[in-house]
Amino acid sequence: xxxxxxxxxxxxxxxxxxxxxxxxxxxxxxxxxxxxxxxxxxxxxxxxxxxxxxxxxxxxxxxxxxxxxxxxxxxxxxxxxxxxxxxxxxxxxxxxxxxxxxxxxxxxxxxxxxxxxxxxxxxxxxxxxxxxxxxxxxxxxxxxxxxxxxxxxxxxxxxxxxxxxxxxxxxxxxxxxxxxxxxxxxxxxxxxxxxxxxxxxxxxxxxxxxxxxxxxxx
DNA sequence: ACCCAGGTGGCCC
DNA sequence: GGGCCACATGGG
Numbered sequence: 001x002x003x004x005x006x007x008x009x010x011x012x013x014x015x016x017x018x019x020x021x022x023x024x025x026x027x028x029x030x031x032x033x034x035x036x037x038x039x040x041x042x043x044x045x046x047x048x049x050x051x052x053x054x055x056x057x058x059x060x061x062x063x064x065x066x067x068x069x070x071x072x073x074x075x076x077x078x079x080x081x082x083x084x085x086x087x088x089x090x091x092x093x094x095x096x097x098x099x100x101x102x103x104x105x106x107x108x109x110x111x112x113x114x115x116x117x118x119x120x121x122x123x124x125x126x127x128x129x130x131x132x133x134x135x136x137x138x139x140x141x142x143x144x145x146x147x148x149x150x151x152x153x154x155x156x157x158x159x160x161x162x163x164x165x166x167x168x169x170x171x172x173x174x175x176x177x178x179x180x181x182x183x184x185x186x187x188x189x190x191x192x193x194x195x196x197x198x199x200x201x202x203x204x205x206x207x208x209x210x211x212x213x214x215x216x217x218x
Numbered sequence: 219a220c221c222c223a224g225g226t227g228g229c230c231c
Numbered sequence: 232g233g234g235c236c237a238c239a240t241g242g243g
Binding site for chain 3 (some may be wrong): 038039040042043075076077078079080081082083
């Protein structure tokens with residue numbers, strides 16, 4: 001059995017369907033992806049709630065808002081020296097590029113949209129792919145720290161290079177939107193719950209209830 | 219008082 | 232092109 005498939009099945013069996021991304025609209029996915037960087041989802045949820053309450057969870061209003069106002073709402077997610085400008089800059093780009101219409105923005109070949117996303121300040125490979133996969137409906141495999149950590153520990157691959165890991169999955173796992181969405185979500189859920197960055201000590205390096213059984217990871 | 223979080227961009231070599 | 236580092240709040 002193809003390893004990437006069996007790992008997927010084990011994660012699914014262990015955690016169940018995740019139904020990601022947790023957002024109401026594609027625009028919320030984008031805002032969430034930009035705010036998510038290096039913080040906990042709980043804080044992103046608060047920030048999104050703040051923006052929504054202020055009527056700023058919409059392309060044009062956010063594009064027109066003052067940085068200080070945006071900062072006030074997203075401060076809880078940290079890195080507020082950069083996130084507000086990136087958020088607003090991205091919205092302005094959406095307007096310039098597609099009149100703020102996401103359907104129109106995403107209506108191009110995947111690679112073209114991906115290049116456009118990567119050209120935006122604050123949008124690296126993971127953020128771009130998350131947006132493509134969860135907001136744009138483009139089937140790209142999202143790689144994140146958990147994907148790399150877990151994949152390496154269970155011997156799926158040895159690299160820690162984003163593109164290599166992405167190719168690993170895209171060339172083995174069936175190319176399917178729902179499957180990609182679910183797989184990435186499962187990696188994150190498993191990682192948050194079990195796969196710690198560093199072993200705390202030699203005696204209890206990992207949690208024992210990992211879906212991959214004993215061994216090194218968890 | 220640490221360590222970590224679903225990264226990214228800027229430096230330095 | 233790879234290897235650090237700052238960015239900043241909130242929670243364990």
